[in-house]
Amino acid sequence: xxAELYSIMVATEHLxxxxxxxxxxxQDYERxxxxxxxxxxxxxxxxxxKCPDIRAFAKEHGMSCPLAEARLLETGVAATALxxxxxxxxxxxxxxxxxxxxxxxxxxxxxxxxxxVDELLPLVRDLQASIVGIPNLPPLAGIERIAxxxxxxxxxxxxxxxxxxxxxQLAMDVEQAYTSLKNWLHEKT
Numbered sequence: 001x002x003a004e005l006y007s008i009m010v011a012t013e014h015l016x017x018x019x020x021x022x023x024x025x026x027q028d029y030e031r032x033x034x035x036x037x038x039x040x041x042x043x044x045x046x047x048x049x050k051c052p053d054i055r056a057f058a059k060e061h062g063m064s065c066p067l068a069e070a071r072l073l074e075t076g077v078a079a080t081a082l083x084x085x086x087x088x089x090x091x092x093x094x095x096x097x098x099x100x101x102x103x104x105x106x107x108x109x110x111x112x113x114x115x116x117v118d119e120l121l122p123l124v125r126d127l128q129a130s131i132v133g134i135p136n137l138p139p140l141a142g143i144e145r146i147a148x149x150x151x152x153x154x155x156x157x158x159x160x161x162x163x164x165x166x167x168x169q170l171a172m173d174v175e176q177a178y179t180s181l182k183n184w185l186h187e188k189t
Contacts, residue, residue: 001050002047002051009054009058009063009065009068012068015036016067033078037077076151076154080132081128082147092136096181098133103177105127107171110170111171117157117159124146127174137184142173145177146173
């Protein structure tokens with residue numbers, strides 16, 4: 001299983017470097033990165049007793065993979081999910097509609113006291129995907145917090161639950177981001 005860990009880390013490092021150079025399309029990057037992340041998370045669970053510190057493993061084996069470590073151990077999602085870059089497939093109005101739909105769905109889920117990671121993560125992931133799909137979206141107050149929640153939830157186990165404090169913070173962050181998006185849309189009209 002250590003050989004698989006080594007190969008996943010090296011493959012992820014090469015994928016990230018290729019993406020940064022523009023040598024791989026966004027779609028191919030997302031597909032491959034998602035597969036590597038899934039394999040890594042599965043393997044990490046199986047190795048938790050034998051290899052509790054992945055960074056120490058990399059150092060011990062002379063690996064220099066800062067991009068892979070950031071992707072696999074920190075963010076846990078493809079760069080395009082955090083920063084955009086997905087090819088625009090529709091008009092701006094449709095993208096904004098999808099984002100609004102995502103905001104409303106997530107707000108409703110929080111109001112219904114949904115606080116389990118496996119309940120919230122798909123909603124936050126969909127919302128983030130719809131946000132980065134909005135063409136020419138400038139940096140808006142609170143929008144980056146949605147990406148932060150995606151990283152936070154992605155780092156938790158499916159059975160984990162947000163504390164009351166975390167749930168309240170999520171609700172406030174979502175409301176702030178939604179308000180920023182609505183204000184930006186009003187300014188455009």
